[in-house]
Amino acid sequence: MSLHHVELAISASWIIPIIPKGRILEDSALIINEGKIVDIVLQSELQQRYQANSFIELKNQALIPGLINAHGHAAMSLLRGYADDLPLMTWLEEHIWPAESRWVNESFVRDGTELAIAEMLLSGTSCFSDMYFFPETAAEVAHESGIRAQIAFPVLDFPTPWGQGPDDYIHKGLALHDHYRSHDRINIAFGPHAPYTVSDDVLRQISTLAEELQAPIQIHLHETAEEVERAVSESGQRPSKRLAELGLLSPLAQCVHMTQVDESDLRVLKSSGAHVVHCPDSNLKLASGLCPVKDLLREGINVALGTDGAASNNDLSMLNEIKQAALLAKFQTMDASSLNAHDSLYMATMAGAKALGIDKQCGSLEVGKAADICAIDLSELTAQPVYNPASQIIYSQNQVSHLWVNGQHLVNQGKLSRINQESLIKRASAWRDKIRHA
Template structure:
């Protein structure tokens, strides 16, 4: 018998939901990790015979899943959490959020807000996040230092902001940032045209061309409200999705965020062009923006991922909570209790998110050869008993506080509920300081 193979990490868990193969849960198995990559998923007895681990972690009451992928957010807006609640989107944006951003957004605010958001996301199971906000270089550096996987979509507007003057300025700065992180193993930079109503045809065409040349992702708010669709019909004579398709912006590189106002023509365009949808159910509900027809899109073969949006419109960044809301809302919208089941909700938050970001070959499932982006959720407390189906418990009960461990590329970001790459006490202090500044001078 050959000697055991030396590996860096063995994680033994009561249950493992790998996402691939679909709808499966393995019991009393071990995930084998070496050099940040998954080497095997085998029964624990086999792991003991075949591998000699530098570190072994035994999680006897835990469910192991792929790390969650938060496919849309504005991380720095965690510092605006609760600032302007219970308002319609237009009022919320134009009278509260945009004026506050114009006054306060700078490099320090973005750095501190992004770190606060990452800490919250890690503690609730997110290991990869997609971000669209001003001063994207600060978000990219923060993610790099925290060893968190991130897609940073630099904003593109026709209007000035704290970060840029016009579309040309945003693109120049964003392309420079893209070059800086071109070869980074965890951080990728893409295009973030804010919305069809904040960018001209020429700007959107340029983004489409550059994205194709660089094979870079595009993320855009699309069909977020009924008013957006009405305004586009009045101004352009076409729905926003048709306008983007004609400008070349809909493609497999495109992530369409929200899509609460969808008709047959929109579904057809999304399917024909291979674009992805990022569903943000809690933000859409809070702003009364409408309902994304998730099951209908999935039935048409359209990839649907899951995002929290920013904490200013959610107000939390728990993707586990978002999974429950998405599953329940999908059933109500479809009028079917079997729409978006628990395993489907988990796929939306893992593999579908990875696919939307172009990362499905690296993350999103616990498969051999993929990066060891993994979380563990403890299912031993009172409110998770009894356990008949651990994935149902994960999705339909309050699971965010149960996340105990998180790894990205085999590096621990959370161990026994303690952050490893971010300082929680320091982040709370900074958040309180910002609240005092912003609250006193609104």
């Protein structure tokens, strides 16, 4: 029997494909060719069926889909720890916005985005969503790094370092969308900042354009009780209802945070088909509130996970975010069976892919999908003994050993393949010194 020639075969003690949910394959191998998964076989069958140009054997390691960070502000990694221990609006209005006004430029975004991507790759993230100024620069850095990305260009009613107002932002954003229209790893989305920073006419325009282009929309929504209370006081409407009436909520919409959710919000989200992006660490640190994940899931609403920016989280590890989400769900419901290991891992993979509209490309280890693969080392002392690798990944501290995106080896034995880590640390330190001593 002739052997099939392929580019890469990766065998591991465990493979958690995500689809079907709850399945764990033991002593199996992924077969990869031209950047896609072409087969999943038992290790005992591998040499009988395939001849691979490269073969990687990962004993006592688990393969999972690359993690999907569905919301963040990558360049804000340069403001990590800059204004800690403050409530959201004080943090934003008195510290972050003034710092951004003074320091944010293309160079800041390039260095900050590269720093964030390096951290995300090393912690198992193969795809991230970004909403920040100078999205052209962020997209370029993502392209160069090899990571998969959704770049949401910001839209606000007022000037920022990137533009003069809504018309300017949308004009630049549409040009960016055209530039990356056929890119295999980078998608462009609309990023209206929040209901309290974008007016009705602009939101209607975004809704129309997004529907025409079938482009995603990501927006901060119901982030704090104060936001919702102020909206009701001023307009008589909860922000979710206002956005629904403006046509902004649809299966293209990604609603970030949603810490304040009542029954009317659940009905709006369910009927619209909009997605929710849960950012547990950031919401806890800013004391913004808790997203009612179990209520959302009960209604069939898709819930993805995001880290938010490093300025309001301090780390961009999706493994940390998954654990936090699982523990919070248990605490909120006072039910230890809430959001089990497989469900929380699903949120960080397949649910993220669905929210970003790329679930046909990635989010699970299935034949025909992109080879976005994360290998987690379960051989360390802190992982012993391994009864259930899924639980071990979620609840223990583990090391990401390898990461592939589109079959490209971006993390090899815990080391970045394309990014110069020493240079990056020096540049980040230079920004700290400049900002601190200003």
